[in-house]
Amino acid sequence: MSSKRRNAIAAVIFDWAGTTVDHGSLAPVRTLQRVFANRDISLADDVARRDMGMAKRDHIRNLLAEPEVQAEWQRRYQRAAVESDIDELYQEFIPLQMSCLLDYAQVIDGVVPVVDTLRSRGIRIGGTTGYTRAMLETLEAAARKQEYRTDLSLCPEDVGAGRPHPFMCYQLAVNLEVSPLSACVKIGDTISDIEEGHNAGMWTIGVFRTGNMIGLSAQDWKELPAVDKNSALVRAKASMREHAAHYVIESVADALPVLEEIEYRITRGERP
Numbered sequence: 001m002s003s004k005r006r007n008a009i010a011a012v013i014f015d016w017a018g019t020t021v022d023h024g025s026l027a028p029v030r031t032l033q034r035v036f037a038n039r040d041i042s043l044a045d046d047v048a049r050r051d052m053g054m055a056k057r058d059h060i061r062n063l064l065a066e067p068e069v070q071a072e073w074q075r076r077y078q079r080a081a082v083e084s085d086i087d088e089l090y091q092e093f094i095p096l097q098m099s100c101l102l103d104y105a106q107v108i109d110g111v112v113p114v115v116d117t118l119r120s121r122g123i124r125i126g127g128t129t130g131y132t133r134a135m136l137e138t139l140e141a142a143a144r145k146q147e148y149r150t151d152l153s154l155c156p157e158d159v160g161a162g163r164p165h166p167f168m169c170y171q172l173a174v175n176l177e178v179s180p181l182s183a184c185v186k187i188g189d190t191i192s193d194i195e196e197g198h199n200a201g202m203w204t205i206g207v208f209r210t211g212n213m214i215g216l217s218a219q220d221w222k223e224l225p226a227v228d229k230n231s232a233l234v235r236a237k238a239s240m241r242e243h244a245a246h247y248v249i250e251s252v253a254d255a256l257p258v259l260e261e262i263e264y265r266i267t268r269g270e271r272p
């Protein structure tokens, strides 16, 4: 109980790809593109990224409903995609995603010191994802070797539904024994992360440089000319703001001052 008095924030819940690992959130994009390419359908980056963060099967369903994809599907198969197509694509997606996951498991710079600081303050660390349990466990093992671990991470199949539903966040609060939900913060790199946080009644922080909004690996980002970096940052930040994240930051490395501000607002009686 004393830790509760000390901390206005009870838990911080981080997304995985694009937020704490996989700079640019490349693994799911490249895999979805391969799955559709195997059907002779090209998937543009921006289309593949539009609904990123959802449970992967839901994401595939949404992709098939995109006008660009519907048109290509019609051209290729002379019919609209049906439910069994979603199943087949998802079954093809799983092994492809597993096979390349470790190529994209590097922990993003700045995550470990921030999480260590939060933990030293008695704040619980949770994780949510759109990946399957097997994918999540693969990533967790890789991240542990790089000194990043959550107290508990959950995936859509653990609770029956992924983002934008709040159930992974609810279950984390129960299992981590934290309350109220208004003392929790959700941090993620996609619109669906922010929706998940809002739906859970939590504070939300959108990460706009290291993940889905810009979509570049750490190396590609480093090599980008300064003028292109600036325009990409302006665009990504505006897009994240437009979707009503309480705060936006370039990367998790920048989270501590924002979390301190949230803490101050909670102690003043404000709610998300």
Ligand SMILES: [Mg+2]
Residues within 6 Å of the ligand: 015, 016, 017, 018, 019, 025, 053, 188, 189, 190, 211, 212
């Ligand atoms: Mg993500």
